[in-house]
Amino acid sequence: MSYRKQTEAAFQSYLQDQVGVPVYAGTSDTIKAMPCVVVAYVGSSQNPPNTGNMDISLSVSVQSEIDEEGQPNALEVHDELLSAVEESLFWSELQSINTGATDFYIFGVAEQSGIERDVEGTILRETITLTFPAALGVTTT
Amino acid sequence: MAKLIKGQAFTYGTKNDGTYLTFDVGSTGVNVRMYATEIRLSLESDNNTATNGNGEVISSCFYNHRKILNITGMISGTTDTNTTAHADATFGTVIQAGDKLDISSTDWAEIDGDQFIVQTAEKVRSNANYAEWSITAIEYIGTGVANDNVS
Numbered sequence: 001m002s003y004r005k006q007t008e009a010a011f012q013s014y015l016q017d018q019v020g021v022p023v024y025a026g027t028s029d030t031i032k033a034m035p036c037v038v039v040a041y042v043g044s045s046q047n048p049p050n051t052g053n054m055d056i057s058l059s060v061s062v063q064s065e066i067d068e069e070g071q072p073n074a075l076e077v078h079d080e081l082l083s084a085v086e087e088s089l090f091w092s093e094l095q096s097i098n099t100g101a102t103d104f105y106i107f108g109v110a111e112q113s114g115i116e117r118d119v120e121g122t123i124l125r126e127t128i129t130l131t132f133p134a135a136l137g138v139t140t141t
Numbered sequence: 142m143a144k145l146i147k148g149q150a151f152t153y154g155t156k157n158d159g160t161y162l163t164f165d166v167g168s169t170g171v172n173v174r175m176y177a178t179e180i181r182l183s184l185e186s187d188n189n190t191a192t193n194g195n196g197e198v199i200s201s202c203f204y205n206h207r208k209i210l211n212i213t214g215m216i217s218g219t220t221d222t223n224t225t226a227h228a229d230a231t232f233g234t235v236i237q238a239g240d241k242l243d244i245s246s247t248d249w250a251e252i253d254g255d256q257f258i259v260q261t262a263e264k265v266r267s268n269a270n271y272a273e274w275s276i277t278a279i280e281y282i283g284t285g286v287a288n289d290n291v292s
Binding site for chain 1 (some may be wrong): 154159160177178215217224225226269271
């Protein structure tokens with residue numbers, strides 16, 4: 001399985017346990033139910049060379065439909081969801097991903113940026129981008 | 142007429158197969174795995190010169206020939222075990238100045254299997270980076286100095 005699929009699968013599984021809404025991997029053929037979280041592999045580079053370890057960039061987006069005629073308090077729900085996701089991505093919490101994802105190991109978070117906000121019609125999307133070193137097939141003990 | 146474009150053959154990287162090299166430091170019998178980022182070998186000696194009445198050097202004598210090895214890289218456990226816990230434990234291996242350093246790196250005969258003596262060792266853990274060892278070691282290669290003389 002590729003780094004992209006493993007990374008997205010690991011974060012999808014991890015965040016699914018942290019938030020009470022659907023979490024989708026970046027490439028999905030299902031219609032998203034709002035609000036939701038989308039994890040998408042942005043790219044990676046091998047570091048150090050020839051080790052198979054990768055420095056990975058991953059975006060985590062919280063997406064909600066903010067519509068006066070839609071769900072009431074949608075913005076409030078969105079903000080709470082965003083807080084839950086942000087807290088879940090702090091290293092003190094995130095490191096538990098290593099016990100859940102046996103074929104995916106993250107060493108730490110090198111950089112966390114965001115939150116970037118963009119609006120498309122009635123869809124509000126806020127995105128956090130993580131950069132972290134990771135490896136597949138690494139065991140802990 | 143088409144021109145054939147050719148490249149050049151070079152020695153590349155710290156190891157031809159791109160993997161780790163191994164070494165035993167302190168004669169523990171444990172082969173540490175290191176992904177070297179740099180291996181630097183210097184050949185040194187001391188020398189004395191004799192000059193004539195005009196101050197010109199007419200004779201030079203070189204002695205105390207030695208190899209100085211600087212090696213830097215990340216420690217990935219040992220050849221027996223390669224887990225994150227074992228990498229952490231191996232990183233904490235005690236290194237003393239004066240310890241014997243026996244490297245296996247078949248691509249480079251000058252350092253492979255030779256018996257270096259650790260002069261200085263530095264271990265670095267820094268945020269958002271893999272931890273590294275840097276070791277400077279020396280081997281005297283003058284006449285009469287053999288591996289068996291190193292202990």
